[in-house]
Amino acid sequence: MQVKEIMSKEVITVRRSTKLKELLGLFNKFHLFPLVPVVEENSRLIGIVSFRNLIDVFSPYRQEILKTVPFLDDQEEDIFKVELTKDIGNLVIVEDIMETKFVSLQEDTTLEEAFKLMKLHLKEEFPVTDKTGKLVGKIGIFDIIRRVFQEKGVI
Amino acid sequence: MNTILGLGFILIAGLFSARLINKIKFPAVTAYLLLGILIGPSILNLTSQELINSSGFISNIVLGLIAFGLGQSFTREFFRNIGRPVLWISILEAVLPWVLVTLSFFFILKQPFYVALLFGAIASATAPAATVMVVREYKAKGRFTDILLGVVAIDDAWCLIIFALSLALSKALAFHSSNTFIFKVIFHSLIEIVGALMLGGLIACFATLFSKFIRTQTELLIYTLGFILLTTGLAILLHLSVLLANMFLGTVLININKSNLEFFDVLKLIDSPLYLLFFVLAGANLEIGLLKGIGITGIIYIFFRTTGKTVGSVWGGYIVKVEDRIRRYLGLGLLPQAGVALGCALIAKSDFPEVGSMIFTTIVATTVIYELFGPLCTKYALHKAGEITIEHH
Numbered sequence: 001m002q003v004k005e006i007m008s009k010e011v012i013t014v015r016r017s018t019k020l021k022e023l024l025g026l027f028n029k030f031h032l033f034p035l036v037p038v039v040e041e042n043s044r045l046i047g048i049v050s051f052r053n054l055i056d057v058f059s060p061y062r063q064e065i066l067k068t069v070p071f072l073d074d075q076e077e078d079i080f081k082v083e084l085t086k087d088i089g090n091l092v093i094v095e096d097i098m099e100t101k102f103v104s105l106q107e108d109t110t111l112e113e114a115f116k117l118m119k120l121h122l123k124e125e126f127p128v129t130d131k132t133g134k135l136v137g138k139i140g141i142f143d144i145i146r147r148v149f150q151e152k153g154v155i
Numbered sequence: 156m157n158t159i160l161g162l163g164f165i166l167i168a169g170l171f172s173a174r175l176i177n178k179i180k181f182p183a184v185t186a187y188l189l190l191g192i193l194i195g196p197s198i199l200n201l202t203s204q205e206l207i208n209s210s211g212f213i214s215n216i217v218l219g220l221i222a223f224g225l226g227q228s229f230t231r232e233f234f235r236n237i238g239r240p241v242l243w244i245s246i247l248e249a250v251l252p253w254v255l256v257t258l259s260f261f262f263i264l265k266q267p268f269y270v271a272l273l274f275g276a277i278a279s280a281t282a283p284a285a286t287v288m289v290v291r292e293y294k295a296k297g298r299f300t301d302i303l304l305g306v307v308a309i310d311d312a313w314c315l316i317i318f319a320l321s322l323a324l325s326k327a328l329a330f331h332s333s334n335t336f337i338f339k340v341i342f343h344s345l346i347e348i349v350g351a352l353m354l355g356g357l358i359a360c361f362a363t364l365f366s367k368f369i370r371t372q373t374e375l376l377i378y379t380l381g382f383i384l385l386t387t388g389l390a391i392l393l394h395l396s397v398l399l400a401n402m403f404l405g406t407v408l409i410n411i412n413k414s415n416l417e418f419f420d421v422l423k424l425i426d427s428p429l430y431l432l433f434f435v436l437a438g439a440n441l442e443i444g445l446l447k448g449i450g451i452t453g454i455i456y457i458f459f460r461t462t463g464k465t466v467g468s469v470w471g472g473y474i475v476k477v478e479d480r481i482r483r484y485l486g487l488g489l490l491p492q493a494g495v496a497l498g499c500a501l502i503a504k505s506d507f508p509e510v511g512s513m514i515f516t517t518i519v520a521t522t523v524i525y526e527l528f529g530p531l532c533t534k535y536a537l538h539k540a541g542e543i544t545i546e547h548h
Contacts, residue, residue: 059291065236065308068228068419069283070221071184071430071494100232103414116370121417 003114004107006147007128007137013039014049014094020057021089023049035125037135038098045127045135047098056097058082104129107136115144158205162432165194165202169431180292182284184434184493185526188519191438202439210436211505215397217433218315218498219387220426222398225312226355226405227419241305244471244482248306248489249313251470252278252463253321259459264452269325270510273503276321277518278460280314282493283307285526289533299481299540303488306468311495312402318499319396322506323347329507351396355403358386362404362418363411372421379418380425397502430494437497437519440504445516452517457524464489480540487536491529492522 014023014036027033033054038047058079066072085091104127105114118124118141128137149155156164172190173183194201227233234242257275260266266274286307290300327343362382369375383401390400408415465486472482500518504511537543 065233065305066283066287068224068312069287069308070224070311070426071182071282071284072287100236101230101409101413101416103417117414119371120369120375121414122372 001111001147002107003105003109003111003128003139004137006111006143007107007139008143009137011037011127011135011138013037013043013135015039016046016093016095016098018094019090020092020094020097023094024054024089035123035127035138037127037138038094039135043134045104045129045133047094047100048102048127049094049098053097053099055079057088057092058084102127105139106131111144111147114139115141118144156201156203158203161201161203161206165190165432165435166428168194169435173431180288181526181530182282182288182493184282184284184430187431187434188438188493188497188523188526191435192441192519192523193438194435195439195441197441197443202436206436207439210440210501213429213433213436214498214501215387215391216384217429218495218502219383219397219401220422220429221311221495221498222315222401223383223386223405224419224422225315226402226407227409227416228309228312229406230409237305237309240472240475240477241302241309243475244302244468244477244485245306245309245313247471247474248464248467248486249279249310249317251467252460253317255459255463255466256456259455260452264455267329267510269328270507270514272321272325272328273499273507273514274456274517276314276318277496277499277503277514278456278463279310279317280492280495280499281307281310281464281489282491282495282526282529283311284493285491285530286488286533289530289537293534293537293543295537295542296544297540297542298478299484299542300537302477302481303485303536306485306489310489314495314499315398315402318502319351319398320344320348322398322502323396326506347394347396348399350393351390351399352403354389354393354395355386355400355405356407358382358389358400359404359407359411362408363415366415375417376421376424379421434494434497437501440501440515441519442512442516445512446520449513449517449520452513453521453524456517456521460492460521461486461490484536484539487532487539490525490532492525496522 012026014026016038033051036049037045038049039045103117103121103123105117107128107130114126118126125138125140127135128139130136146155169187169190172186176186177183193199196202196207253275256278257271260271260274261268286303290304323344324340326347327340366378369378382404386400386404387397390397405419408418468485468489469482472485496518500515504515
């Protein structure tokens, strides 16, 4: 079975230019801040935002650029103590915090392969694209587990 | 002290000395280096000879890991992320110290050209840890800070490339000098470089090919480390550049498939104790006795490296037309020097036993000076550029 058969096709996406304030507003109603795909006008997938990147807002510099740098002291900002300016919600946009190196699945990936990749990358969700790199859906680990329960006749 | 006891002591003492030095706002690497000097043969003599002798071995592995990690920078996204100004400034502020230090060592200090070249190459390195620490501490923000961080992020990649080229050239000059035929020198260097790129690329293809058998993070860690050691070992065996082979391994891996970035992330689980050990051993390798003889060498090195960094940034800034306040002070923010410079110096020490100790001692001594004063210069630069938002009292 392939990913496209069970993935959710309705995905909330944002643009590069989405403001932090809008992003936070968008996910106010959900229990968890999910993995949010960032797409261009033609729905080409260009990045992802997760709660990890929200924490980066508290840091004075862009984390992603320094990812390759050796010998950095691994210190995280204490988000309870950092002072933020109020207008940061309008100043920071998705492009500033999104990750451009990420794992995505092709829609014809098998479920076994998808499950293996989730375990390997320690991730619970992946965006799904077609051959041209356009976002077509999103698959989570629960989608796969539920499908396996169905196949075994449990539900 | 036996070797295992020494290792245990180094790890624990390293951890707590880093915490201590953090209180007075210096990066952990400075603590490791000073700890190494303290427990080394020259002062307390707490390390076993076996451990000191393994420094070359450890630094080859650590530099292999670093080169591999920096290799992932060479993607289109990364270059788009850091932007054109950073690209130009970083290239010039790395190349200019190389040229200036090489020329000054050759003409003023009358060193053989291959020695001057090694000094020059090491001079191009910077130490991002110290710079980032200052930026964090003073909550610096703005275009100057962005460009500064971008430059330190890519700078070490240029340094490793420059050092690899210089090392190849120096070896060819030093070991084939009986034949003054310049083409022979170029030929030997080219083999070392092109061979390394082919080796790295080939191993990256193998690593991608067999990665479908990897199922868990633990396996991935073993797999990645295995391939890095394989590359490093083969490069040493075939007399190719260890740095370029590993860097290209990383570059090809990330460009074949974006999801290969897991290869890089998984190494974070084990690199810190190795880095700690590397710095302490670098400090322990310092021969205090040689310090007396390096006064003028050290001064020339510091003067021309500082000039190179400053003029390089100004020049790069002119090319990409950044504001005056940015290009004028950027060089001052790039002065700290640590891990990559020490690693290169350790390689020089093991590859050129006769002059290596002098090179290494000079680099350790100047590193200590740069690590203590560099952060102050970075702070001054940020202040002058008007990007320090919080003033500490």
